[in-house]
Amino acid sequence: MTSRNISPGLWFILPTMLLLATLIIYPMLSTVELSLTDSSGAFAGMRNFNVAISAPSTRLILFNTAYYVIGSVVFQLLLGILAGILLNQQFAGRSVVRSLMLIPWVVPGIVAAMTWAWMFHTDYGIINYMLMQLGIISEPVGWLTDPDTVMPALIAVNAWKMFPFVAVMVLAGLQSVPDELYEAVRVDGASFWHEIWHIMLPQLQPVLVSVTLLLTIWALDGITIIYSITGGGPANRSMIFPIQIYVQAFEYFEFNRAAAMAVLYFLFIAVIIVLYMRMFAAQDKD
Amino acid sequence: MQDRRRTLVISLPVALLVLVAVFPFLWMAVSAFKPLAQLYTIPPRWLPDPPTLVNFKTVLFESNIPRYFVNSLIISIGSTSLALIFAIFAAYGFARFDFRGRSAALAFVLIGQLLPTATVIVPLYIVLNYLGLINTYLGLILVYLILTLPLSVWMLTGYFRGIPKELEDAAIIDGASHLGVLFRISLPLVSPGIIAVALxxxxxxxxxxxxxxxxxxxxxxxxxxxxxxxxxTEFDTDWGAVMAASFVMTLPIALIFLVMQRMFVSGLMSGATKG
Known part of the structure; x- marks a missing residue:
């Protein structure tokens, strides 16, 4: 800067930054304060954290959260990459298929949750019916009530909901791959799999890394689907960390304990956000 | 020849993909038009015979859904408009000026967009409660700025950057103020962007x-x-009504999507969605 005057740009962004600070920074500082005090406002040291961490359900909830996040991200990536590569090929009706593929992402999360809950219905659900017709299962499965199937079922819903996002990003990434790269290996008679493995995936790598980080943050944020379908049940088998924060705060009114959990949750997410922003900054420079 | 064979090889996975993507949506729509007896049958009926509006009647006349629909409309439009007003200035500032702390401020906006809601619900509840804003339209409109404001600033900054700077420079030389340039030159040019951000x-x-x-x-x-x-969550779930209500809730979104598919996809790619 040549002068010491305040840039007009600052005046333009000031109202928004003040508003965001009030809506985000203040609550976050307040969360930290709450986490360190008791319900009367007296300093409580690490007591809330200790109680939150040593609760008997904590291990299960952490396991569920990891299970849900990893399962969701893996299947979102797999499905999304497959769909993206497929939609990058030439075939009749491609643009219609591209639009139809976006439906899961366009449908509101709560609607997706309700629809899948109906499809997973033990007695009258279409999924049990189809699987029985195909001979894959011999009797109805209680997908959402059986402790062993509830997580896989919820992961399926989340994978379905978000795979179009991956597909669109992959598609955009593939369209920027120069044709010469394909031509070079086709001259050598390379197979389609060879093209995928040695050209597409390496070219997509930066896109896939940032997509993975985003998907991880969103899966960690995944209250809507789980809370509306199972509420964390049966017997906490689908309870994940962010829902537990909500439950502690608004069902048990343990605000201080919920705040301590929110601090831990934020610290974990902050690591991923920092990684993502670094990727973002690196890509911006190119 | 080669092409025809390729098309055949590709059509099976494409059909499978379309089936996976579309089926749940269709099943919701089909279920919404089924009478009770046809919802709870084994084997399930694929199509309602005949289709009935009884579920929609339940939803529209015997439930609170119409009221919720209006509430959602008021809160969504309120928060979207409020965010837009702030975001137009902020995005213009980010797009057109270079100043100390600019990238830090932009990074903060991005963090705001990525931040999971569960991290801030407890203190927000306390603040809203203190201000008497729990269970008010204003309360939710303000809180929803956490979603809409970062997203609007982020997307609009991109649109403002797309305008050639020369257009504005010419106006500045002619003696226009920054605000004048923003409202008379830049804003009309980004109006498609404004619509996309609002939607x-x-x-x-x-x-x-x-x-x-x-x-x-x-x-x-x-x-x-x-x-x-x-x-x-009620004990005896009326699945026909749930599917009909889902249908009603999806309608506005589906309309927006049909009309504005291009913009929707660009929004999706800016990473602006939160489940």
Whole structure:
């Protein structure tokens, strides 16, 4: 800067930054304060954290959260990459298929949750019916009530909901791959799999890394689907960390304990956000 | 020849992909038009015979869904407009000026966009409660700025950057002020961007679940997503009504999508969605 005057740009962004600070920074500082005090406002040291961490359900909830996040991200990536590569090929009706593929992402999360809950219905659900017709299962499965199937079922819903996002990003990434790269290996008679493995995936790598980080943050944020379908049940088998924060705060009114959990949750997410922003900054420079 | 064979090889996975993507949506629509007896049958009926509007009648005349629909509309439009007003200035500032702290401020906006809602619900509840804004439209409109404002600033900054700077420079030389340039030259040029951002914010707030669940607990103030979830937590779930309500909730979004598919996809790619 040549002068010491305040840039007009600052005046333009000031109202928004003040508003965001009030809506985000203040609550976050307040969360930290709450986490360190008791319900009367007296300093409580690490007591809330200790109680939150040593609760008997904590291990299960952490396991569920990891299970849900990893399962969701893996299947979102797999499905999304497959769909993206497929939609990058030439075939009749491609643009219609591209639009139809976006439906899961366009449908509101709560609607997706309700629809899948109906499809997973033990007695009258279409999924049990189809699987029985195909001979894959011999009797109805209680997908959402059986402790062993509830997580896989919820992961399926989340994978379905978000795979179009991956597909669109992959598609955009593939369209920027120069044709010469394909031509070079086709001259050598390379197979389609060879093209995928040695050209597409390496070219997509930066896109896939940032997509993975985003998907991880969103899966960690995944209250809507789980809370509306199972509420964390049966017997906490689908309870994940962010829902537990909500439950502690608004069902048990343990605000201080919920705040301590929110601090831990934020610290974990902050690591991923920092990684993502670094990727973002690196890509911006190119 | 080669092409025809390729088309054949590709059509099976494409058909499978379309089936996976579309089937749940179709099943919702089909179920919404089925009478009770046809919903609870084994084997299931593929199509309603004959289709009935009885579920829609339940939803529209015997439930709170119409009220929730209006609540959602008021809150979504309120928060979208408010965010837009702030974001136009901020995005213009980010796009056109270079100043100390600019990239830090932009990074903060991005963090705001990525931040999971569960991290801030507890203190927000306390603040809203203190201000008497729990169970008010204003409360949710303000809280939803956490979703809409970062998203609007982020997307609009991109649109403003797309305008050639020369156009503005010419006006500045002619003696126009920064504000004058913004309103007379830049803003009209980014109007397609404004529409896209507005639609995107609308969708984000229309679908929002966690804040609504925490801050709108009275029957009169609940929004559609909560109303929908309530339907199924009751002991005896009326699945026909749930599917009909889902259908009603999806309609505005589907319309926006049909008309503005291009913009929707660009919004999706800017990473602006939150489930």
């Amino acid at each position: 995107y914010s609308f969708v984000a707030t229309w679908n929002e679940f966690v804040f609504a669940l925490s801050f709108a607990t009275e029957k009169e103030m609940k929004t559609l997503p909560i109303g929908l979830a309530e339907f199924s």
